[in-house]
Amino acid sequence: MLIVMTQDATAAQIDAVRERVTQLGFQARPMPGEQRVAIGIVGNDGPVDGARFEGLPGVLQVIHVASPYKLVSREWHRDDTVVHLPNGATIGGRQICIMAGPCAVENREQLFETAESVARAGAVVLRGGAFKPRTSPYSFQGMGEPGLKLLAEARERFGLAVITEAIDEPSLDLVEHYADIIQLGARSMQNFALLRRAGRARKPVLLKRGLAATVREWLLAAEYILAEGNPEVILCERGIRSYDDATRNMLDVIAIPLVKQLSHLPVIADPSHGTGRRHLVGAASRAAIAADADGLLIEVHRQPDQAMSDGAQSLFPSQFVELMGEVRAVASAIGKTVQSPAVAAQ
Amino acid sequence: MLIVMTQDATAAQIDAVRERVTQLGFQARPMPGEQRVAIGIVGNDGPVDGARFEGLPGVLQVIHVASPYKLVSREWHRDDTVVHLPNGATIGGRQICIMAGPCAVENREQLFETAESVARAGAVVLRGGAFKPRTSPYSFQGMGEPGLKLLAEARERFGLAVITEAIDEPSLDLVEHYADIIQLGARSMQNFALLRRAGRARKPVLLKRGLAATVREWLLAAEYILAEGNPEVILCERGIRSYDDATRNMLDVIAIPLVKQLSHLPVIADPSHGTGRRHLVGAASRAAIAADADGLLIEVHRQPDQAMSDGAQSLFPSQFVELMGEVRAVASAIGKTVQSPAVAAQ
Amino acid sequence: MLIVMTQDATAAQIDAVRERVTQLGFQARPMPGEQRVAIGIVGNDGPVDGARFEGLPGVLQVIHVASPYKLVSREWHRDDTVVHLPNGATIGGRQICIMAGPCAVENREQLFETAESVARAGAVVLRGGAFKPRTSPYSFQGMGEPGLKLLAEARERFGLAVITEAIDEPSLDLVEHYADIIQLGARSMQNFALLRRAGRARKPVLLKRGLAATVREWLLAAEYILAEGNPEVILCERGIRSYDDATRNMLDVIAIPLVKQLSHLPVIADPSHGTGRRHLVGAASRAAIAADADGLLIEVHRQPDQAMSDGAQSLFPSQFVELMGEVRAVASAIGKTVQSPAVAAQ
């Protein structure tokens, strides 16, 4: 940490800062410049809160040097984390994992038809929401536990693993029971109680980036989960809020390689929410894979124009087949392969 | 709702949209233009999801016309909502309500000294966090229930009402028991389970705007609370995320009069989080009051440079006294008064 | 400047950075921490570009300590700059300056009627665009020089000073000739050739903040003007781009006191562009004055619903009269006065 003093800070003010540093058990290293003094703090890569200094007289700015997260950082854990699922699928490493399915589970027929089509096309994980966080209290909120049961049935039938969202602690209990991956959505990224509960779960957690979260906040949210003992966290870039309404969200494709440099955790992309428009999902998927994403989470619906939510961004099954071909080609171009259900089912 | 067709949409595509509208129980009103056709939907101010049309062939855009919220809207409830507190203080109407106190309750001495000083200066509500949502798992997380008990004691001693934050359902149970206003923070604005629980509480709820929430999303979050039966919601503008790090957040002062035009709910400002810098809190407070805020939520600490959190934005007690004088002058200039503890205690 | 090394930087990498610092004529001050080394640079408050270090092996981050601007900074020029206009009006100091008029000069009748009404209500500067920067090439682009002549005539008739926008060098030549203040719009804030030309003008310059400019970039743009020899710069906050389309722009009210702390230049607000909605202009004006703005730039049109541009944000003359009363009351509450044409004309 570095404390920068104002140009007209007095010697007494500088001494007061040094004393505070020492009181807190650290060492102060003054660095006189031509215009102002800065004071380095040594031995502080942990609990010191910069706010303890920001308010002192004569202090212009407090600068943090060390990264605030530890368990998620690649600095301390060089090798990629690879998450293993019961059906043999993996997330992380050289094999790309495709997750697909409807936005929401609506009924058995809709789910099973969609599941069958995505499995045939090459997905190894089935997505489908049973608990839906909705901006309006008047929108469809999901089927709840009966939806989870349908997902579990579909898993057995098609050899897929299942991912579905938990939105609070009761739903997390159920999701942990029925699913293979617990999804935490963008609006829950800083629901710290839920992060802690997910950290005590015995299933991997997929953590979506918040609507306006910085990469640093996202990694700190993951740190909450790891700090409770669950090392199996998958990060998911799903688009951030921007000033341009040309797309629903702005998919921050470059956050994928950036996070993979900062952290050992696997990172996947959600091109469906990331764009909000079906005709952009293909390009977004190719871009994410080319940028080194470990997988994709894609909305597919047997009849998108009948979907109860997010129909505009859901692919038709035939579009998903085409997409899989494109993704395999791009993956191959960068020396990776896309996991196939056969491999996954072994 | 208005469905805009592409310039080259075929007659069959237009018919398909009309049919879909009719199937859903509404009336379609085609509006042929020189370049393209638009189709109005009549009778739809409720459950129709635009996504049901966005995916149809030939559809360029779906435009929502009616506002998506009802209970919070001034269109349906002309008079200002006024929230009454046990100590006689009110929020809403012509009398401004000042809430002040430390960011976090740290111990009895810190809380009581600060509470006494803010009460003397004219605050009628005491703030202080016992449950702190923190970006990092390694930051101070608050005292919990013992902090709430201290707040309740301070209430009795100084004639103040108490506001404090709940971060999950268990803490909300406790906050409902001990405090007079349940605060939901920016990170909880779309924690829908918590909003619903707050809607079943028997205490008023202060709902902060999310970090990157639109005014529409904020009002819909409030709608969740009202829809569960709790009409006493106070909105709090606390700064949104911007691209400029010159301040901690960007206080959206103009959102205050905008929301007061759209909704009957009282709106207050948090100039402490809204700026993140002590030397801007005064100007931000004056601006918010001049823009018609119904109150302020201000961080004051007896020794900000010793504070365990948010020291840089907390006022010294003497600064708060000065601020109160400025706020009274501005309130008077716009024909309002600032509630005094005497009035509140009657 | 501070150069932070990665946790695993080698001694050779650290030496290479020190050597580079020395080569550039500065002194390197290594600051070993427990986890990593940082290197301070002394004597660099000027030309060193951090990019000279960012690319070196082992460098994690380069942190700038000194502010990058000089002439505009209050650190080096404590007293407020006060700009004097020919009609006796001033901008800066304790007297607030109100500028008002139509968005665009449309014809003599429209301009003169509006000018008369704003002068009567208390404005001392007349605004009106003759050169309009428009997003679309198909929108009305302004009357050009004939519009400037009308403005100059109106100045004589009503005792007002005149402000109008220049959009390129030829129009700046004309504006410098006819007007009293040269306005540079948000889209020109980083038109560096135009800034330099304005720096050689013999008239004061009003510099609007760019659509997504940081405070630092805004002050550096002003620095361009001062560096060419023109010390009379007035800054104008006019709203920045945000993710919420509830208003046309987001007026960053708090930037006003912030910039006044960082710089000695006067700062005014444009509540018309800052909100884009007539029914918010009053609250925005009061907030800006309460936050210490030195003046306001307001769109008034004798018939806003007939205006050729920005009709939705222009006030009716009667609304402007009402606004002036509110602004005087708020100004008085913070110990300032609003200049009256009488005072200005003395």
Added chain:
Amino acid sequence: MLIVMTQDATAAQIDAVRERVTQLGFQARPMPGEQRVAIGIVGNDGPVDGARFEGLPGVLQVIHVASPYKLVSREWHRDDTVVHLPNGATIGGRQICIMAGPCAVENREQLFETAESVARAGAVVLRGGAFKPRTSPYSFQGMGEPGLKLLAEARERFGLAVITEAIDEPSLDLVEHYADIIQLGARSMQNFALLRRAGRARKPVLLKRGLAATVREWLLAAEYILAEGNPEVILCERGIRSYDDATRNMLDVIAIPLVKQLSHLPVIADPSHGTGRRHLVGAASRAAIAADADGLLIEVHRQPDQAMSDGAQSLFPSQFVELMGEVRAVASAIGKTVQSPAVAAQ
């Protein structure tokens, strides 16, 4: 255009709007809903400014339906525009065009060494700034005309075409004379005088997206150029401003396929400015190509750590060789090829 009335608009107010529509020469189509009335305007796909209605009593909202640009739109020009350069290189279509070179021309040796290395690696266009728009007046501003002469010499020597930035009209005159493509930077995107001048140039224009420009504004800026008669415009996505400082800008990769759907103009990406960090340029380049970019504009410097500007984002020549391999592989995966200098030189 659609005019939405407030829920309590009177019949007289509705009539007033209809009358205004008729006065302006269009037809009004009222669309009564259950809660409110909307009025469609037919025959208006041109000059009508929505602001003419926004200010009328009883009007809630004005909604634009038709796209505001024409010449750049794919609706009216289905086929891709392909720009041809003197050295045989093309931009647009199935062949990808790579532009590379230093941020700034610094001297003959630096330029020629870099040019030779990028030509060998497969670039067909040489970039290099002679006029640099800089945020601070104290930063290096470029070599000016001598830099352009060096670029022209390098073109002859290495068979490359040349692209370089113009920042005002005098520099545009020179760039038009010496270079093959005139680059307009992000800060000039709404310098409308410069856009018009570029529209009268006899060379292709590369138009970068503004720092916070919407896709719509970007296309309208291009429309300015086409409207003056120059059909050869290349769009360049270079990253937008975001709230996260983890990268210099946020490369909006998905804007590439979106713009290619809306417009027939070629679109390339600048992964160097788009990320600001050398170690992200590779991933960003692959992503842009996978998302259907028609080319890349990349900063390469023979010694990035000695560069006078943007060193942190410039590639070493060996990294550029590696990048070209990756780009060729991804291009091939999506059925495209990367132009080779041999092809270009034919």
